[in-house]
Ligand SMILES: Nc1ncnc2c1ncn2[C@@H]1O[C@H](COP(=O)(O)OP(=O)(O)OP(=O)(O)O)[C@@H](O)[C@H]1O
């Protein structure tokens with residue numbers, strides 16, 4: 001089984017990278033090989049949370065100086081990171097042709113693996129980079145928090161994704177909740193607003209409580225899934241990972257990650 005999951009949000013700072021890194025480690029328990037692609041070019045920080053200091057990034061692929069296999073760094077917990085680089089790379093507004101060449105390079109590299117899952121940390125919002133990389137994945141996870149701005153921006157993001165791709169299925173996770181029923185309640189509220197205007201299927205995959213341990217894990221550069229795998233927060237990430245895998249994937253005719261792997265299967 002090979003597939004790809006985009007982790008995105010309407011509003012920034014809601015916990016995408018925290019989810020991308022911890023869900024990658026959770027998925028590692030379910031799949032042989034996990035790649036984490038950081039497409040938040042300009043503000044890439046998956047490596048910070050993962051405790052890796054990558055020498056190279058996607059910018060070295062775009063400039064033609066490196067091959068994909070040369071820029072991948074594997075963390076001590078076995079996650080293979082494709083870093084997005086930093087603000088100085090000025091990659092925020094890639095031309096489409098460059099985006100597609102990145103997609104192709106990664107796709108070609110991944111087809112060498114049999115049981116592989118690609119997790120993609122996407123920049124917040126509905127800019128072209130975010131949309132193209134999200135639509136290249138089979139599943140899209142949207143992280144929301146209980147704030148009106150998060151609801152409005154997530155709605156706008158789904159609307160943009162839907163109008164460009166006609167993807168029907170979106171996984172929704174609620175971050176920074178007080179408890180499970182708070183998460184449920186916020187999802188229902190978001191769903192009721194969205195379903196009034198858009199004919200999409202929102203799949204609730206779970207919630208993560210507000211926790212000082214998450215902040216500490218970022219300072220320590222050790223994901224909570226590693227430092228405290230038995231904690232309720234880590235169990236939430238594991239449950240969310242399993243739930244995401246159970247949701248229907250999206251299909252479309254555009255260029256996708258792992259397309260060749262799927263065709264071979
Ligand atoms: N459940 C949580 N409890 C407490 N703090 C959290 C939680 N989730 C995320 N945070 C904190 O929120 C901040 C933003 O998290 P993160 O970097 O994962 O967000 P992001 O959506 O990737 O942001 P950006 O849009 O800038 O990429 C971090 O400092 C993190 O520690």
Ligand SMILES: [Mg+2]
Nearest residue numbers: 016017040045
């Ligand atoms: Mg981030």
